[in-house]
Amino acid sequence: MKTCLICGNPIDPFISFGKMPIANGFIRKEEFAREYFFEMKVAHCSQCNMVQLIDQPEREQMFNENYAFFSGTSKFMGQHFKEFADEIKSNIANKKDPFVVEIGSNDGIMLRNFKNDGIRHLGIEPSKNVALVAQKDGINTITEFFDKELARKIVEKEGHADAFIAANVMCHIPYFHSIIEGIDILLNEDGIIVFEEPYLGSVLEKTTYDQIYDEHVFLFSLHSISYAFEKHGFVLFDAVQQETHGGSMRYYLCRKNTREISDNVLALTKHEKEIGIEREQTYLNFRDHCEQAKVKLMGIIESVRAQGKRIVGYAATSKSTTIINYCGITDQHLDYICDTTPIKQGKFSPGAHIPVKPHDEFQKNYPDYALLFGYNHEKEIMGKEQKFGENGGKWIVYVPEITIK
Ligand code: SAH
Ligand code: TMP
Ligand code: ZN
Numbered sequence: 001m002k003t004c005l006i007c008g009n010p011i012d013p014f015i016s017f018g019k020m021p022i023a024n025g026f027i028r029k030e031e032f033a034r035e036y037f038f039e040m041k042v043a044h045c046s047q048c049n050m051v052q053l054i055d056q057p058e059r060e061q062m063f064n065e066n067y068a069f070f071s072g073t074s075k076f077m078g079q080h081f082k083e084f085a086d087e088i089k090s091n092i093a094n095k096k097d098p099f100v101v102e103i104g105s106n107d108g109i110m111l112r113n114f115k116n117d118g119i120r121h122l123g124i125e126p127s128k129n130v131a132l133v134a135q136k137d138g139i140n141t142i143t144e145f146f147d148k149e150l151a152r153k154i155v156e157k158e159g160h161a162d163a164f165i166a167a168n169v170m171c172h173i174p175y176f177h178s179i180i181e182g183i184d185i186l187l188n189e190d191g192i193i194v195f196e197e198p199y200l201g202s203v204l205e206k207t208t209y210d211q212i213y214d215e216h217v218f219l220f221s222l223h224s225i226s227y228a229f230e231k232h233g234f235v236l237f238d239a240v241q242q243e244t245h246g247g248s249m250r251y252y253l254c255r256k257n258t259r260e261i262s263d264n265v266l267a268l269t270k271h272e273k274e275i276g277i278e279r280e281q282t283y284l285n286f287r288d289h290c291e292q293a294k295v296k297l298m299g300i301i302e303s304v305r306a307q308g309k310r311i312v313g314y315a316a317t318s319k320s321t322t323i324i325n326y327c328g329i330t331d332q333h334l335d336y337i338c339d340t341t342p343i344k345q346g347k348f349s350p351g352a353h354i355p356v357k358p359h360d361e362f363q364k365n366y367p368d369y370a371l372l373f374g375y376n377h378e379k380e381i382m383g384k385e386q387k388f389g390e391n392g393g394k395w396i397v398y399v400p401e402i403t404i405k
Pocket of ligand 3: 004005006007008009045046047048049050
């Protein structure tokens, strides 16, 4: 029997999505035969409420010198992280020579805002190709996995940090207690921890099951974050919902009794209880909703194909790997997926092996329908693709509802 990564309680999966590949493992033809798969099962821990994968691939299989996700591909996210950085800057403004540490800093999308102001910063980013983009821009970045041993080395070299920040990476790390211990070693007595990650509440409310893929070993809530951090003397003092990635939560933590707890924490914790995040039945309902969403999406795709219409996937997001492989979308349904990331282009999508092509291909020869895998970038994408609609093209969107527009 498996046990919870946070509290050690026995856990049982409430759903299996079947065999899944590495979500960002875009692949060449000659590598098809060696492609790695694992069974993607998800459990809810009844003791600490952490929702988690039962099995996860080794970290080096996902995060390495060929990592395919470059944060800077979205302009909207650039602006989002500028605002995130501004908030942190105002929080540490009273410090003399403040020091900010970010893990999962990727191509430097967040830290460039500190670098530009001459604020002491350090990015910790194990995927060497994305880290190199930041390093070339003069953003201090080390290519390591963060854990408590690394935290000790950083303190020896740079001293304690005033802010520990992260986005879309805390939920990737199964050795979560070592991360919190690392933060404890690293952080000043009155330092702050701020990170944002896909939110369990949004996943349940919108059935965005595509937030579940190999990298996302956890789906956090205020309940589970408080539980994990309180074991190490930290408290959640604020939480603010974000629209990014289809619904995220930004968590603010500090050492006990160093800051006032905001009303948000109480209100959101209460809301989590109301939507049933502590109840097993909620997860069984979620499982049914996933199944229904799959049937509905495939119904639309197949009826469009039966009319002889062409469909193209728009944006080869990590999330789309779950949708494609769970629903059974193949190259019989989609001609190709277009994406602006050079490292993905000319390769094939993980698992289903649908060709990935540059974005120009889409504009050169519009399909009848575009299946919007990048729904979290809907505004940005619709904004630049107005001509597609003007030429009679239609979008198939599946979040928050399955719609054709
Ligand atoms: N923060 C960026 C990138 C998120 S992708 C954004 O929100 O857009 C997650 C990143 O975390 C990847 O670049 C991956 O290489 C990195 N990562 C994974 N495990 C890590 C660990 N243990 N320590 C630091 N970074 C890690
Ligand atoms: P994400 O959903 O994980 O942020 O991944 C975004 C992916 O979408 C990335 O591969 C780049 C791609 N993309 C496009 O192809 N066109 C766009 O206009 C945007 C914003 C993203
Ligand atoms: Zn638990």
